[in-house]
Amino acid sequence: MRAELQLQVRMNGKVVEMAHWRTVLADATGEGESGLGGGRCYSLRHALPFGLALYWAERCNQGWSGEQAVEMRSGVGIEEVLHWWLNQLDMDLQQWRNRGIDMLREGEEVHASRLQLKVEVRTAVHAQSGGAGQEMPPVPWASLMGCSLLLSELERWLTAQGVPCQEGTIYTQGWIRTLQRASDAGQVELTAGIRVLESGELCCNRCGAGEDALHWRSCAACGTACPYCEQCLQLGRVRLCSPLVRGLPSRAANVAQRRSASEAAAPDLRSWHLSPAQQDAVERGLQFLHESVEDDRRECANKGEAPSFLIWAVTGAGKTEMVYPLIEYELTRGGRVLVAAPRKDVVMELKPRLQRAFPQCRVVALYGGSEDTWKEGDLVLATTHQLLRFDRAFDLAVIDELDAFPYHNNPMLHYAASRALADDGRRILLSATPTAELKRAARRQQLPHALVYVRYHRHPLPVPRLVRTRPLAKSLKAGRHKDDSAPLARLLGRWAAYLRTGLSRKLVRSMRSSIQRGAQLFVFVPRIADTAPTAHLLRTEFPAERVDSVHAQDADRLEKVEAFRQGTIRILVTTTILERGVTVPRTDVYILDAHRSPFDATSLVQMAGRAGRSSDDPAGLVVFAAPYRNMAQVRAIREIKQMNRWAKRKGYLLQVGKEMRERE
Amino acid sequence: MNDRVQQNRISRLEQLALLLSKQDPPRCLLCQASRGRGLMRWRCMRSSPEAPSLQHWLCSNCERAVPWIRSIHCTRCGRGTVCPDCLRHPKRSFSWNRSAVRYDPLMREWLAQYKFRGRERLMPLLGEMMLPLASAVIDKLSHDRHSNRPIVLTYIPLSRERMHGRGFNQAEQLAAYLSRALQLPMYTLLHRHRHTEKQSYKDRKSRLRALRGAFSYNETAKLHVIQEGVFKPYVLIVDDVYTTGSTLEEAAKVIRNKLDCDVAGLTWARA
Numbered sequence: 001m002r003a004e005l006q007l008q009v010r011m012n013g014k015v016v017e018m019a020h021w022r023t024v025l026a027d028a029t030g031e032g033e034s035g036l037g038g039g040r041c042y043s044l045r046h047a048l049p050f051g052l053a054l055y056w057a058e059r060c061n062q063g064w065s066g067e068q069a070v071e072m073r074s075g076v077g078i079e080e081v082l083h084w085w086l087n088q089l090d091m092d093l094q095q096w097r098n099r100g101i102d103m104l105r106e107g108e109e110v111h112a113s114r115l116q117l118k119v120e121v122r123t124a125v126h127a128q129s130g131g132a133g134q135e136m137p138p139v140p141w142a143s144l145m146g147c148s149l150l151l152s153e154l155e156r157w158l159t160a161q162g163v164p165c166q167e168g169t170i171y172t173q174g175w176i177r178t179l180q181r182a183s184d185a186g187q188v189e190l191t192a193g194i195r196v197l198e199s200g201e202l203c204c205n206r207c208g209a210g211e212d213a214l215h216w217r218s219c220a221a222c223g224t225a226c227p228y229c230e231q232c233l234q235l236g237r238v239r240l241c242s243p244l245v246r247g248l249p250s251r252a253a254n255v256a257q258r259r260s261a262s263e264a265a266a267p268d269l270r271s272w273h274l275s276p277a278q279q280d281a282v283e284r285g286l287q288f289l290h291e292s293v294e295d296d297r298r299e300c301a302n303k304g305e306a307p308s309f310l311i312w313a314v315t316g317a318g319k320t321e322m323v324y325p326l327i328e329y330e331l332t333r334g335g336r337v338l339v340a341a342p343r344k345d346v347v348m349e350l351k352p353r354l355q356r357a358f359p360q361c362r363v364v365a366l367y368g369g370s371e372d373t374w375k376e377g378d379l380v381l382a383t384t385h386q387l388l389r390f391d392r393a394f395d396l397a398v399i400d401e402l403d404a405f406p407y408h409n410n411p412m413l414h415y416a417a418s419r420a421l422a423d424d425g426r427r428i429l430l431s432a433t434p435t436a437e438l439k440r441a442a443r444r445q446q447l448p449h450a451l452v453y454v455r456y457h458r459h460p461l462p463v464p465r466l467v468r469t470r471p472l473a474k475s476l477k478a479g480r481h482k483d484d485s486a487p488l489a490r491l492l493g494r495w496a497a498y499l500r501t502g503l504s505r506k507l508v509r510s511m512r513s514s515i516q517r518g519a520q521l522f523v524f525v526p527r528i529a530d531t532a533p534t535a536h537l538l539r540t541e542f543p544a545e546r547v548d549s550v551h552a553q554d555a556d557r558l559e560k561v562e563a564f565r566q567g568t569i570r571i572l573v574t575t576t577i578l579e580r581g582v583t584v585p586r587t588d589v590y591i592l593d594a595h596r597s598p599f600d601a602t603s604l605v606q607m608a609g610r611a612g613r614s615s616d617d618p619a620g621l622v623v624f625a626a627p628y629r630n631m632a633q634v635r636a637i638r639e640i641k642q643m644n645r646w647a648k649r650k651g652y653l654l655q656v657g658k659e660m661r662e663r664e
Numbered sequence: 665m666n667d668r669v670q671q672n673r674i675s676r677l678e679q680l681a682l683l684l685s686k687q688d689p690p691r692c693l694l695c696q697a698s699r700g701r702g703l704m705r706w707r708c709m710r711s712s713p714e715a716p717s718l719q720h721w722l723c724s725n726c727e728r729a730v731p732w733i734r735s736i737h738c739t740r741c742g743r744g745t746v747c748p749d750c751l752r753h754p755k756r757s758f759s760w761n762r763s764a765v766r767y768d769p770l771m772r773e774w775l776a777q778y779k780f781r782g783r784e785r786l787m788p789l790l791g792e793m794m795l796p797l798a799s800a801v802i803d804k805l806s807h808d809r810h811s812n813r814p815i816v817l818t819y820i821p822l823s824r825e826r827m828h829g830r831g832f833n834q835a836e837q838l839a840a841y842l843s844r845a846l847q848l849p850m851y852t853l854l855h856r857h858r859h860t861e862k863q864s865y866k867d868r869k870s871r872l873r874a875l876r877g878a879f880s881y882n883e884t885a886k887l888h889v890i891q892e893g894v895f896k897p898y899v900l901i902v903d904d905v906y907t908t909g910s911t912l913e914e915a916a917k918v919i920r921n922k923l924d925c926d927v928a929g930l931t932w933a934r935a
Contacts, residue, residue, distance in 0.1 A: 172825055220828065234781070237831070
């Protein structure tokens with residue numbers, strides 16, 4: 001889309017006429033009015049790519065609202081100010097020409113200066129010639145609030161809102177004019193798809209990608225060279241000339257704005273049935289939300305991040321339940337809440353739970369292929385990539401598992417998560433295993449946080465046992481060749497039992513006892529390639545039980561996990577994909593090759609957290625099977641033990657034995 | 665043409681430089697797998713002589729997965745198998761069509777990335793895939809009896825709305841790539857004055873119906889090659905996918921109404 005710069009000069013509050021302005025301009029450039037043609041007279045192209053026009057508008061406004069403007073207004077040093085300004089202009093023109101966008105019109109006409117300077121510059125969407133001014137259907141812009149959509153997405157949004165909008169017509173005259181009108185009325189804001197930073201570099205406004213993800217191609221929509229962002233292509237193409245339409249809150253909504261913190265009543269915690277440890281953490285979280293914004297603002301201003309609160313809760317502590325009161329608090333204040341989870345299945349599982357908890361509010365779940373994609377909601381559940389569609393939309397963002405797969409080492413999602421937050425929005429981070437950075441910040445009291453040391457059922461976490469075995473690769477190899485060694489087995493007599501299977505006897509004995517006690521087995525292996533052979537090996541070992549394997553590329557992944565949840569699969573061999581989120585009541589966890597690379601302390605803690613989740617069977621068994629122990633295993637065990645110790649010290653643990661005695 | 669092709673490949677020296685440098689190895693454009701900086705591939709190691717080398721963009725796995733059309737069964741539409749379409753419509757406005765690859769799910773995915781998602785970086789790859797086919801076709805045409813018949817490239821146009829939405833015309837870009845590589849003139853012979861819905865969403869019948877009268881001849885195109893030439897020119901229409909041939913048929917009909925020429929199609933994929 002192209003946009004036209006409409007500029008007006010105002011001096012001492014009055015709009016300056018063109019003729020007068022030219023004299024001033026000519027004086028400033030050190031030439032008389034007659035010399036204007038030879039001097040600096042810019043005639044910009046009729047229509048510029050949208051992002052560029054917006055950048056210019058901002059720049060002009062900035063230039064005139066700073067120190068220079070004050071000087072202008074007081075009438076001193078107009079010449080110097082203009083000199084400064086024109087030099088800036090020259091630099092900019094040169095810079096964009098180097099990039100391949102020539103902003104000056106070809107065959108410059110004398111006296112046809114289109115650049116009029118104005119304190120307030122607006123970009124007007126370029127109206128193409130032709131196109132009848134047919135009536136456009138009314139659009140409920142208010143429900144677009146907080147979304148930031150490309151025109152192609154807007155088209156689908158309109159269709160979903162029931163506004164008749166034929167595919168492809170959004171780029172035509174009528175709709176562009178409607179947009180212009182909505183933007184004039186303050187219903188929507190048109191922001192640039194690709195932003196020009198102060199340093200002069202470009203960056204994608206939606207995903208924050210830098211210049212190396214932007215590719216310059218000639219563009220038919222704006223007629224010049226135009227970069228597009230390759231990083232966020234999945235959600236539609238962002239170009240320099242494509243505006244992002246952002247819904248603004250309507251005036252009526254502004255009046256009924258969020259009530260201030262003092263007005264909102266603290267939610268009744270008793271209604272949520274929290275354990276004592278959870279309750280302590282929730283109270284601290286509420287206090288964080290309750291604090292005046294100003295205090296945090298000062299602290300966080302230098303970091304450039306939204307104020308955050310970390311809930312560091314052990315696996316199985318009931319993180320979701322802890323978040324409910326916080327969400328309730330924000331909703332009663334009239335804010336909008338986002339819950340971001342790393343994976344689609346988590347979002348799908350969470351939606352009915354949240355809808356049940358907050359029946360009066362609109363809960364919307366966004367993920368790839370979701371039905372709710374274009375709906376408006378007070379409480380939005382989203383997978384990480386869906387966050388890119390929001391811009392300053394939420395007052396509270398609850399971000400689950402910030403250290404988990406898609407967030408980890410992904411600056412795009414961190415950018416999206418902070419962009420989705422309103423200017424005075426707050427973040428609540430949930431994690432069982434925060435990154436070292438977060439832990440450090442928490443320890444140094446830079447990050448407000450609450451620790452939950454104990455599980456919901458108030459039993460200690462199962463401490464992993466180290467079992468020394470041979471490496472998995474060797475076990476698999478031995479298992480594969482067992483038929484070949486039949487003569488050898490005959491030779492060895494009763495010792496041949498050791499040849500029978502690849503797995504170490506210690507491990508097999510332990511697994512057998514787990515099965516006898518009625519538990520299901522989670523067997524983690526480091527690589528996808530190991531899953532199927534290990535499952536085969538276990539099948540030969542436990543022919544009576546159903547053994548299956550699952551990994552990320554498995555087509556039947558969901559069915560198998562469901563079958564494991566139902567209990568039809570007794571032993572499930574898997575990789576780190578199931579290290580989070582899967583909760584099966586009575587499980588024992590075996591981690592084979594615990595020393596190998598994808599397993600680090602974080603994932604070992606998470607996998608160990610799969611055991612003993614229910615209060616019926618709080619003491620699950622966790623086994624780290626490895627040929628040697630390494631730092632990751634030691635650290636994981638140390639962390640689990642430490643949590644148990646702290647929980648005991650704080651008196652959160654259920655003292656089963658003692659209580660029984662007292663009762664007697 | 666060879667110069668052009670050579671430019672696109674990584675030269676041995678560049679490969680060596682990559683090998684020695686500490687930079688990240690180049691990544692495959694489509695599967696993002698690292699293409700490995702170690703292995704140098706010599707001419708004798710190439711999988712087959714006629715397939716173009718795409719190693720400038722792709723990893724060897726993706727390169728091997730390309731379903732080239734190596735032998736043609738239907739001489740009309742260039743399909744690798746028997747073609748009921750051409751049997752049903754024996755009379756067509758275009759003489760023939762040739763496609764570089766079969767339009768299988770993988771190719772569909774590649775084209776979707778380029779065309780619908782707008783990943784324009786894929787364009788040189790697709791153009792390169794068409795190049796050996798186009799050069800073979802043109803060699804054949806110029807070695808025919810009518811050897812001095814001019815050959816002209818054109819493409820299937822997009823409507824203005826679509827052009828604004830998408831920002832580029834994939835057929836035009838492919839045609840421009842071929843025209844640069846083979847040093848053939850390219851003209852905009854057609855206009856699409858009616859906005860039709862995406863062809864890829866439709867079934868056969870509505871495809872045929874939707875296109876009727878969608879194109880018009882571009883009167884402003886200055887065809888000096890054609891006007892000056894004594895012989896009937898060959899107009900090659902470039903497009904991305906040939907599905908039922910209805911687009912090509914419609915375009916060829918419009919061109920042949922205005923111009924005394926032979927029309928044929930060059931498409932990237934044959935569905």
